[in-house]
Structure formats: structure tokens, C-alpha cells
Amino acid sequence: MTLAGVEGEDRQDYTREESRAIRARSSRLLGSLLRPLRGRVVVAMLIVATSTALQTAGPALIAFGIDAGLPAILNHQDAMPLAVVVLLYLGAAIVGAVLMWHYTMLSARISQAFLFDLRGRIYRHAQLLSLEFHESYTSGRIIARQTNDLDSIRELLDSGIQGLIRGALYMVFIAATLLFLDPISALVIACSVPVLLVLTRWFQVTSQRAFRATRVHSARLIVKFVETMTGIRAVKAFRAEQRNAGEFGATNESYRDANAKAIGVFGIFDPSLVVIGNIVVAVVLLVGGLRVADGGLAVGVLLAALMYTRRFFDPMEEMAQFYNSYQSASAALEKISGVLEESPSVPDPVRPVDLWTAKGALDFDDVRFAYHEDRVILPDFELHIPAGQTVALVGSTGAGKSTLAKLVARFYDPTDGVVRLDGVDLRDVHPKDLRRAIVMVTQEAYLFSGTVADNIALGKPGATLDEIRAAAHAVGADTFIEALPQGYDTDVNKRGGRVSAGQRQLLSFARAFLADPAVLILDEATASLDIPSERLVQEGLTTLLADRTAIVIAHRLSTVAIADRVLVMEHGRIVEDGTPAELIGGDGRFATLHKAWRDSLV
Incomplete structure (x- = not known):
């Protein structure tokens, strides 16, 4: 059907x-x-x-x-x-x-x-x-x-x-x-x-x-x-x-x-x-x-x-x-x-390719994507992201940033063309290897009913308490966790109602850190946070992004500052590509956005 x-x-x-x-x-x-x-x-x-x-x-x-x-x-x-x-x-x-x-x-x-x-x-x-x-x-x-x-x-x-x-x-x-x-x-x-x-x-x-x-x-x-x-x-x-x-x-x-x-x-x-x-x-x-x-x-x-x-x-x-x-x-x-x-629109590969130790290099080769035939989001998209590089995606709403991230996570397959991880078509990578290699953290840091430890361990089922504690410490979440009534055994209640938005995001970062993916995608992960919470999350973010390929989608340019490379997208195309310093010093769209952001701080 x-x-x-x-x-x-x-x-x-x-x-x-x-x-x-x-x-x-x-x-x-x-x-x-x-x-x-x-x-x-x-x-x-x-x-x-x-x-x-x-x-x-x-x-x-x-x-x-x-x-x-x-x-x-x-x-x-x-x-x-x-x-x-x-x-x-x-x-x-x-x-x-x-x-x-x-x-x-x-x-x-x-x-x-x-x-x-x-x-x-x-x-x-x-x-x-x-x-x-x-x-x-x-x-x-x-x-x-x-x-x-x-x-x-x-x-x-x-x-x-x-x-x-x-x-x-x-x-x-x-x-x-x-x-x-x-x-x-x-x-x-x-x-x-x-x-x-x-x-x-x-x-x-x-x-x-x-x-x-x-x-x-x-x-x-x-x-x-x-x-x-x-x-x-x-x-x-x-x-x-x-x-x-x-x-x-x-x-x-x-x-x-x-x-x-x-x-x-x-x-x-x-x-x-x-x-x-x-x-x-x-x-x-x-x-x-x-x-x-x-x-x-x-x-x-x-x-x-x-x-x-x-x-x-x-x-x-x-x-x-x-x-x-x-x-x-x-x-x-x-x-x-x-x-x-109903069959999955993203089917498992018939002959899966094992990718036990992914490095994290990503390639978009002649990619075209459309949710419907009359709604093309990415027309003829080309992109190479070397392993270990942190890339920030910037652009107006509807530019195609989240679509690009969903293609990397293989929530969708391209209409035409190929998305590759370390040279292997994502459609051929073994599902377990794909989920281990690529992790996505979204704006909604969803927590399930259960303890704090259970929610962090979602990133690595069977993880020991020491591993869970180490992941929380790495992203700066251990301080507030230990202050909870039962620490790591505290029940977060439905959808994480017992902790704040910033704390939920830190828990999702700890979950991602524990998973230790080769590629990490952050889709507006700090968009709903206030300034103090964002600063709290920012420190954990620096640790989380180290030594891995990262795609960061953000409207807040403070998050973009930690990137090695900035891609400005409009209508499914890359219109600017460079380091944050290079683009800020130019006269393109990113420089205009950065100036408006600085003026808003004043």
C-alpha cells in the first residue's frame, strides 16, 4: 500500500x-x-x-x-x-x-x-x-x-x-x-x-x-x-x-x-x-x-x-x-x-556493506531531493565534507538545511544522486553500522519516561553506569544530575518534565557522546534555549563536537562560531562557503547576518 x-x-x-x-x-x-x-x-x-x-x-x-x-x-x-x-x-x-x-x-x-x-x-x-x-x-x-x-x-x-x-x-x-x-x-x-x-x-x-x-x-x-x-x-x-x-x-x-x-x-x-x-x-x-x-x-x-x-x-x-x-x-x-x-520509503539494503569503523567523510554527488514532484528542495546538490570537520549550515527558513541533515541521517533517500559515507552509498551501509556512525540531535530533546541514566544509555544500550557518568561529565551535565533528588536514578517524568530545557539538551548531548558517532548532526539544538542555558550547553557542545564530523544547523550565530566551515544555503543551493572569519570579513549574506546579530546584542 x-x-x-x-x-x-x-x-x-x-x-x-x-x-x-x-x-x-x-x-x-x-x-x-x-x-x-x-x-x-x-x-x-x-x-x-x-x-x-x-x-x-x-x-x-x-x-x-x-x-x-x-x-x-x-x-x-x-x-x-x-x-x-x-x-x-x-x-x-x-x-x-x-x-x-x-x-x-x-x-x-x-x-x-x-x-x-x-x-x-x-x-x-x-x-x-x-x-x-x-x-x-x-x-x-x-x-x-x-x-x-x-x-x-x-x-x-x-x-x-x-x-x-x-x-x-x-x-x-x-x-x-x-x-x-x-x-x-x-x-x-x-x-x-x-x-x-x-x-x-x-x-x-x-x-x-x-x-x-x-x-x-x-x-x-x-x-x-x-x-x-x-x-x-x-x-x-x-x-x-x-x-x-x-x-x-x-x-x-x-x-x-x-x-x-x-x-x-x-x-x-x-x-x-x-x-x-x-x-x-x-x-x-x-x-x-x-x-x-x-x-x-x-x-x-x-x-x-x-x-x-x-x-x-x-x-x-x-x-x-x-x-x-x-x-x-x-x-x-x-x-x-x-x-x-505500508513499506518503508527508506528500505534496508539487500546486500548491506559493513562499516565498522567509519571515519566520517561525507559526499553529496549530483543529489536531487523532492518531497513531492512539484516541491524540489535540493536541485543538483554537490558537497564534500572531510572527516573530522565541523560544518555550520546557515540560511533562511526553507533553504534546505534540515533536509540536508535528514539525508545524511538517512531519514530520507535522495530522489536522484548519491549520499556517501566514507565512499559508501548510505543506501548500502548496514543499518546497525549507519545508526552507530551517524547520530542526530534535534531541537526537541526528547526524554522518555524512566531514569536519567536510562535516557543517557539510549545512545549505547547496555552501557555501564561508569560509562554513563563519564558521558555526562564530558558534556558538563554531571553537576545538575548529581543535584537531582536521586541523582542518575531520578525519574525524569513524562517527556522530561522534571528537568529544564537546557538540562534536557545536555542530557541529549550526553546521550550522543555516549553513542560516540563518527558523524554528529545538530539540527537547531540550541534554538529553544535562553542565554544562560545556551552558555551551559555551549560548553558541552565544544566537547561533543571534538574529533568527529559535525553538521550544525543554527540560526544563532554564536553557535556557528565553533565551526571550521560555514555553508550559507538558499533555495537548496550553497551560495557561500568558507571559514567564519572569511565570510564575516566579506560582503556576502553571512556578513550581513553577522552584522545584524552583533547589532542585536548591542
């Missing part, structure tokens, strides 16, 4: 070819999930079939007890036939109940194994997908896949499938038994089947459309909620609560209306089933009663026929409930399969 397909997954107006492709995609996913469980599934089917058959035997045993057991007592004072029927009836009920208990436990294990596998696949695959996917696919939608959609599938597995299987088998067994006991009553039921098929087909088509709409509106509701809570600072800053409440209310109302329409379908289907069932029961009673009066039918058989007729329609309601769950689960599986079908 292409990214465009994922972006349009909430559509409701699929073409026939698109619908067929989506169903095939979902079927492949379903098959791969059920394949390891097929042995347990077969056993579960045998159990439920046996249990249902035993439950179906009840009315037939009652008929035999009435027509054979009672006359034996009345005419011959022989209670044995009736006693045998009672024992068989109780035995069938007990064995059926035990089998259903086994089925319930087994189906629960199957359901949990299915969901465990699917939940893990979503999480692992979402992490492997490229940055392009995550920049296009909102966090609310991916959360909906892992929560709301999985809940729909769980509901189907836990109760819906059981209702379908038992209901379908029950109807088949009833039809077969009734055909054996009283073919005329079976014929009366058969006359209602065409009406049931028409009603069921209408329900299938209408409910499918209705429940797809509820899934769409449910996803939109989750997206709106997650985006609001994630951006709560901006909401508070711009007093957007009332406006957001109005937008959420409109989305919520659309979801309510969609649910009302879906429920309305059941409002027609369920009563129609009841009416048809009662009509058939009345006809069986009428026809059977006349035959009993003529002596053509035993009373016990008539009673069994009535019980079977009533029970024949009961599973229809359960199966309708199944279809409710099925529609939700089917739509959920379609969306999940869309995510799992």
Missing part, C-alpha cells in the same frame, strides 16, 4: 477494484495471524460442533419421552423408557456445558494469542516505517489502530465468532433433525428462507456502509482528542479551548449520528426477524395441530417441531449481533492491514 493509500484510508467511496484489493490485503493478514493457531482452531470447532449437537438433541428427546415414555407408564407401568430419556437429556446438557466451558477457555487463549501477535506487529512495524510515514500519518490515527481497532477485533473474537459458529451449526442441526422428525414442519420453515435471505442481504449491505461510517468518525474523534491533548500548551497559549470544544462537539455529533444510523439498521432487522419467526411458528402450530387432530402427527413430535421452529430463528439475532461486531472488526482490520502493508 502506498502512503497515499494510507492517507486516504478514511474514505468511504471505494471503487470495486480498491475494495477487492483491500479485502485481499485483510485476508492475507488474517491468514498469517491464524496460521500458527490452526491446530487449536480445529479443536475448538470440533468442541463447539459436538456441544451444539448435544444441545440440539433436547427437543427430540422430549418428543420421545412424551410419545413413548408416557404411554409406557400409563399402559404398562413401565417407567424405564422415560427414565432413560431423562438421564439422556441431563447427560447431554451436562456434557454440552462442560464442552462449552472448554471451548470458552480455548477460544480465549486463541483470541489472546491472535491479539498478542497483531499488537506486536503494529508496534514493531510502526517503528520500522520511515520518517515520511510518521510525518504524514497523525499520532491519533496510529493510536486508534493500537487501541480502538484492536478492541473491535477483540470483541469479535471473544463473543462474535462463538455466536456465529454456534448459530450456524444450530440452524443446520435443527433443520436436519426436524427433517427427520417431521418433514412437513421442515418444509414450512424452508418457505421462510427466501424472505430471510432477502432481509439478511439488505442488512449486510446497509450495515456495512453504516458501520464503516462509524469507524471513520470514531477515528476522527480520537485524532482530534489526541492532537488537542498533545498540543495543550498551544491551546492554552492562544485560548483556543472554546473553538476546540466547538470543533470536537461537531465531530462528536457526527459520530453520534453515524452510530444512530447504524443502530437504526438493527431497529428494522431485529423486529423483522421476530415477526417472521412468529409467523412461521404460528403456521407450524396450525398445520401440526390439524394433523394431530387427524391422528397424522404425535403430540410429542408437534411440541418438538414448535421448539425447533422457535429455536431456528433465535440464532438469527445472535448472527445479526455477530455481523455488527464483524463490520467493526472488518473495518478495523482493513485499517490495520493498511499500516502493516
Whole structure:
């Protein structure tokens, strides 16, 4: 599935070819999930079939007890036939109940194994997908896949499938038994089947459309909620609560209306089933009663026929409930399969090249990059950065600086041309070697829930506490860490809320220092810091950049001063290239920027 397909997954107006492709995609996913469980599934089917058959035997045993057991007592004072029927009836009920208990436990294990596998696949695959996917696919939608959609599938597995299987088998067994006991009553039921098929087909088509709409509106509701809570600072800053409440209310109302329409379908289907069932029961009673009066039918058989007729329609309601769950689960599986079908736009190399000890030389050879065909960011870009050189990228917003950094980190691949590390195409470097050789520190110093030590160790999983302490000391972070309540064992809270912005940035520097990459990229790493925090970070920055290739993207020219070389970019091209001193002494764009910066300090 292409990214465009994922972006349009909430559509409701699929073409026939698109619908067929989506169903095939979902079927492949379903098959791969059920394949390891097929042995347990077969056993579960045998159990439920046996249990249902035993439950179906009840009315037939009652008929035999009435027509054979009672006359034996009345005419011959022989209670044995009736006693045998009672024992068989109780035995069938007990064995059926035990089998259903086994089925319930087994189906629960199957359901949990299915969901465990699917939940893990979503999480692992979402992490492997490229940055392009995550920049296009909102966090609310991916959360909906892992929560709301999985809940729909769980509901189907836990109760819906059981209702379908038992209901379908029950109807088949009833039809077969009734055909054996009283073919005329079976014929009366058969006359209602065409009406049931028409009603069921209408329900299938209408409910499918209705429940797809509820899934769409449910996803939109989750997206709106997650985006609001994630951006709560901006909401508070711009007093957007009332406006957001109005937008959420409109989305919520659309979801309510969609649910009302879906429920309305059941409002027609369920009563129609009841009416048809009662009509058939009345006809069986009428026809059977006349035959009993003529002596053509035993009373016990008539009673069994009535019980079977009533029970024949009961599973229809359960199966309708199944279809409710099925529609939700089917739509959920379609969306999940869309995510799992999505392939990384930055794939791992087929024949990876090992690069154990990278030196850090970077080359851009005839590189062209465009996010979309009509949005070219880097046209015919050429650049060589020797190993160990610190390069500062300067330019206006949209000049292509961050894009260049993302190409070096291989968050994206060039549209044309090659980016090389030590002469090797980045697309051929082994992923582990690439992540070890190139590290990127962004403006948002993201900290995960856990201790300070855990967050620093992200740069080198398995690092010892001594190594973590050494990395923190090297970038000047050890002073504030040791002042924390539990030092390196202090929980930083969600997203690092316990430490300041400057301290978070120092922790991210310590993380990068511990990783010890050959190439370090700093993308506006000090842009959000105040002057005291920037000075604190600047000292750690000098240590961090020593003896490695570095690409520093910064609007603050104080950060640029530590660079060996400055590249001024405009519209995806390098318009100035030189040392900071050379460019400051000239009359180009960098000199103008530097003069404006110095004047702002005064």
C-alpha cells in the first residue's frame, strides 16, 4: 500500500477494484495471524460442533419421552423408557456445558494469542516505517489502530465468532433433525428462507456502509482528542479551548449520528426477524395441530417441531449481533492491514556493506531531493565534507538545511544522486553500522519516561553506569544530575518534565557522546534555549563536537562560531562557503547576518 493509500484510508467511496484489493490485503493478514493457531482452531470447532449437537438433541428427546415414555407408564407401568430419556437429556446438557466451558477457555487463549501477535506487529512495524510515514500519518490515527481497532477485533473474537459458529451449526442441526422428525414442519420453515435471505442481504449491505461510517468518525474523534491533548500548551497559549470544544462537539455529533444510523439498521432487522419467526411458528402450530387432530402427527413430535421452529430463528439475532461486531472488526482490520502493508520509503539494503569503523567523510554527488514532484528542495546538490570537520549550515527558513541533515541521517533517500559515507552509498551501509556512525540531535530533546541514566544509555544500550557518568561529565551535565533528588536514578517524568530545557539538551548531548558517532548532526539544538542555558550547553557542545564530523544547523550565530566551515544555503543551493572569519570579513549574506546579530546584542 502506498502512503497515499494510507492517507486516504478514511474514505468511504471505494471503487470495486480498491475494495477487492483491500479485502485481499485483510485476508492475507488474517491468514498469517491464524496460521500458527490452526491446530487449536480445529479443536475448538470440533468442541463447539459436538456441544451444539448435544444441545440440539433436547427437543427430540422430549418428543420421545412424551410419545413413548408416557404411554409406557400409563399402559404398562413401565417407567424405564422415560427414565432413560431423562438421564439422556441431563447427560447431554451436562456434557454440552462442560464442552462449552472448554471451548470458552480455548477460544480465549486463541483470541489472546491472535491479539498478542497483531499488537506486536503494529508496534514493531510502526517503528520500522520511515520518517515520511510518521510525518504524514497523525499520532491519533496510529493510536486508534493500537487501541480502538484492536478492541473491535477483540470483541469479535471473544463473543462474535462463538455466536456465529454456534448459530450456524444450530440452524443446520435443527433443520436436519426436524427433517427427520417431521418433514412437513421442515418444509414450512424452508418457505421462510427466501424472505430471510432477502432481509439478511439488505442488512449486510446497509450495515456495512453504516458501520464503516462509524469507524471513520470514531477515528476522527480520537485524532482530534489526541492532537488537542498533545498540543495543550498551544491551546492554552492562544485560548483556543472554546473553538476546540466547538470543533470536537461537531465531530462528536457526527459520530453520534453515524452510530444512530447504524443502530437504526438493527431497529428494522431485529423486529423483522421476530415477526417472521412468529409467523412461521404460528403456521407450524396450525398445520401440526390439524394433523394431530387427524391422528397424522404425535403430540410429542408437534411440541418438538414448535421448539425447533422457535429455536431456528433465535440464532438469527445472535448472527445479526455477530455481523455488527464483524463490520467493526472488518473495518478495523482493513485499517490495520493498511499500516502493516505500508513499506518503508527508506528500505534496508539487500546486500548491506559493513562499516565498522567509519571515519566520517561525507559526499553529496549530483543529489536531487523532492518531497513531492512539484516541491524540489535540493536541485543538483554537490558537497564534500572531510572527516573530522565541523560544518555550520546557515540560511533562511526553507533553504534546505534540515533536509540536508535528514539525508545524511538517512531519514530520507535522495530522489536522484548519491549520499556517501566514507565512499559508501548510505543506501548500502548496514543499518546497525549507519545508526552507530551517524547520530542526530534535534531541537526537541526528547526524554522518555524512566531514569536519567536510562535516557543517557539510549545512545549505547547496555552501557555501564561508569560509562554513563563519564558521558555526562564530558558534556558538563554531571553537576545538575548529581543535584537531582536521586541523582542518575531520578525519574525524569513524562517527556522530561522534571528537568529544564537546557538540562534536557545536555542530557541529549550526553546521550550522543555516549553513542560516540563518527558523524554528529545538530539540527537547531540550541534554538529553544535562553542565554544562560545556551552558555551551559555551549560548553558541552565544544566537547561533543571534538574529533568527529559535525553538521550544525543554527540560526544563532554564536553557535556557528565553533565551526571550521560555514555553508550559507538558499533555495537548496550553497551560495557561500568558507571559514567564519572569511565570510564575516566579506560582503556576502553571512556578513550581513553577522552584522545584524552583533547589532542585536548591542
